[in-house]
Amino acid sequence: MSGLLALLDDVAAIAKVAAASLDDVVGQAAKAGAKAAGAVIDDAAVTPKYIHGFEASRELPIVWRIAKGSFKNKLVFLLPVALLLSSFAPWAIMPLLMLGGCYLCFEGAEKIHHAVFPHAVHEEEGAIPDDPAHLEEQKAAGAIKTDFILSAEIMTIALAAIPTGNIWMQAAVLAAVGIGITVLVYGSVALIVKADDVGLHMADNGRLGMTRSLGRGIVKAMPGFLHVLTLVGTAAMLWVGGSIVIHGLDVLGLPWLYEQIHAVALMVGHAVPQQMEAAMEWLTTAAIDGVLGVALGLVLIPIVTRIITPLWRAVAGLRGA
Secondary structure (H helix, E strand, O other): OHHHHHHHHHHHHHHHHHHHHHHHHHHHHHHHHHHOHHHHHHHHHHOHHHHOOOOHHHHHHHHHHHHHHHHHHHHHHHHHHHHHHHHHOHHHHHHHHHHHHHHHHHHHHHHHHHHHOOOOOOOOOOOOOOOHHHHHHHHHHHHHHHHHHHHHHHHHHHHHHOOOOOHHHHHHHHHHHHHHHHHHHHHHHHHHHHHHHHHHHHHHHOOOHHHHHHHHHHHHHHHHHHHHHHHHHHHHHHHHHHHHHHHHHHHOOOOHHHHHHHHHHHHHHHOOOHHHHHHHHHHHHHHHHHHHHHHHHHHHHHHHHHHHHHHHHHHHHHHHO
């Protein structure tokens, strides 16, 4: 009996350790995931355009196909690379993070540039060719490639937010971040792309006038909602991208810009009532980070479009030859 009680004590102790470890993983994953908010919002904002124009019956299968590609990007490709970097080249994490921040600034600034100076459209967006299956293949592949870039940024941001030391803990946290964010993003995308259909069903088949009115309201509101989501995603990209670059400069021994922004935020915070001080300091810092993110992105647009992209296409063309 004493042996059985001792065994039960050991099992209980192991269970407590496992529960504590699980709590640590969930807690660290939540903190790391929050750091990647800008890339997450942009991922949710970008993906619906890849589903636009298809039959309603194909929307959810396409979302699921892209989601599976996202799981593969994060868990099969990016997670092992992140762990290798953490173990053998931790010095490279911050430069890579800053490179990802520059990409976010470029993407955000490019969206603003396109909105201010729209390019001529040569093809009608959303047009479905005679072979919808081929278009679906192309759209899904394009979405998965875009997801890879955003997933790389998400995983790098998460890795930088995880305490170093236990590689298994890092792996568990990164896996939790990857799974949780993918479920969140593509669950949200599925709800967004089907909202029109739900609204139409409610408008046509609702038994109550209130239900039908709500359905019509959903249908009318979706274009505006998608526009707002795009704006929020762009703003988040610029804020997060600028913040990453500025923080990276501070970590790499160039603290001047970070210190100046911090000083301005403190000054603004002291100018408002104490109850609003912390919020105003955060808003001021985020606003300055976002403005600097726009400036950096605008500088990067000609570099990327006129130098990096042509070189990349030339290299890809040589490989395909």
